[in-house]
Amino acid sequence: MPQTAGTLDSQQKTTSRRPAGTLYRGNTGMWSWVLHRITGVAIFFFLLVHILDTALVRVSPEAYNAVIAQYQTPIMGLGEVALVGAIVFHAFNGLRIILIDFWNAKYQRVLFYVVIGLWVVTMLAFVPRHLINVFSH
Amino acid sequence: MTSTIEAPRSPYSRSTKKSGVNWEKWGWIYMRVSGVVLVVLIFGHLFVNLMIGEGVSALNFAFVAGKLTNPFWMVWDIIMLWLALIHGGNGMRTLVNDYATSRISRGILKVAILVSVVSLIVLGTLVVFTFDPCPAGAPANLVASFCTSL
Numbered sequence: 629m630p631q632t633a634g635t636l637d638s639q640q641k642t643t644s645r646r647p648a649g650t651l652y653r654g655n656t657g658m659w660s661w662v663l664h665r666i667t668g669v670a671i672f673f674f675l676l677v678h679i680l681d682t683a684l685v686r687v688s689p690e691a692y693n694a695v696i697a698q699y700q701t702p703i704m705g706l707g708e709v710a711l712v713g714a715i716v717f718h719a720f721n722g723l724r725i726i727l728i729d730f731w732n733a734k735y736q737r738v739l740f741y742v743v744i745g746l747w748v749v750t751m752l753a754f755v756p757r758h759l760i761n762v763f764s765h
Numbered sequence: 766m767t768s769t770i771e772a773p774r775s776p777y778s779r780s781t782k783k784s785g786v787n788w789e790k791w792g793w794i795y796m797r798v799s800g801v802v803l804v805v806l807i808f809g810h811l812f813v814n815l816m817i818g819e820g821v822s823a824l825n826f827a828f829v830a831g832k833l834t835n836p837f838w839m840v841w842d843i844i845m846l847w848l849a850l851i852h853g854g855n856g857m858r859t860l861v862n863d864y865a866t867s868r869i870s871r872g873i874l875k876v877a878i879l880v881s882v883v884s885l886i887v888l889g890t891l892v893v894f895t896f897d898p899c900p901a902g903a904p905a906n907l908v909a910s911f912c913t914s915l
Contacts, residue, residue, distance in 0.1 A: 665860065672853035679846070679885045683892045685833070688900065689826035689907040696824050708821060715807060722800045729797070754816065761820035 651733055656740040664721050667714040674711055705762030709755055716750045717743070792855055799848045806845040830898035830909040839893055846889040854882035 651657040681699075684692040698704055720743040728736050815821055832838040857878045865871040899912035 668853070668856045669860065672857055675849055675853055676881060676885060679850075679889045682829070683888055685826060685829050685896060686892050689903050692826045692829070693907065696826075699824070700822055705821065708815070712811060712815070715811070719800075719804045719808070722797075723804065726797050726801065754811075758815060758820055761815075761822045765819070765822040 651728065651736050656737050660721055660724070660740050660743070663717060664725070667718040670714050671711075671718060700762065700765065702762060705759065708762075709751075709758060712754055712758075713747070713751060716747050716754075720746050720750075796852060796855060799852045803845070803848055803852060806841060806848070809841070810845060826907055827909040830896075830912075833893060833896045834898050834909075843890060843893055846893075847886060850882045850886050850889075854878050 652661050681692075681695045684695055699708070721740075724736070724739045724743050727739060814824060833842070858875055861871055861874045861878070865874055899908050903912075905913055
């Protein structure tokens, strides 16, 4: 059925693959938003735990070292890869959101792929070095 | 019986109060301003703690003592603590507003977020400012090397 601009009925407007007027429905705009929320929650709960474990420096060197030793185990070492991955995505996508809000929203899709690219580069710099530190001790 | 019907498509008023501070707007601005600063602070924090030297394997009480006796890292950590907790707490508030469906669950969750954020800001700030790098009676092999020369 041929369609010309301006003739979409309301049903077609709300179910079309590329809705007008919103960045956050469907495709890269939506998935970056979903990932931003999931990584944000994960980072928040880690932050709560991380402040509590760091506060143990005020208890005794033994107490702090006992907890920090848990962060140096292989399983937690892999957890740190996930944590840094979440932080790096949240950071770069947050900068993408700022660019969308203050610069130009029409680049949101290409900016999403820039975020993914920077994430890959950053993780390539971090993960091998970190895993060597974790598994060689 | 008379009633007033508003004209179709007339903009609805969000609230009865027309003046006062628009806190949601300042929250929105705060997320962006603190976010940019946090990218720098947290990337720096991760680089120094996880990338330099032997990374996570080198972390212990003496390492922290070296940082928390340096005014540069004290200021860094305090700013990071405050900005990150308020940024995270405000983000969690957004999620509660979106996903908690009853007024009561929203209230309980937001009070829980506020209590967590305030108590951890107080705790973290006290830890940084009252930190003792050379606690009395601590074994010399667990504290920083500068403790023995005091």
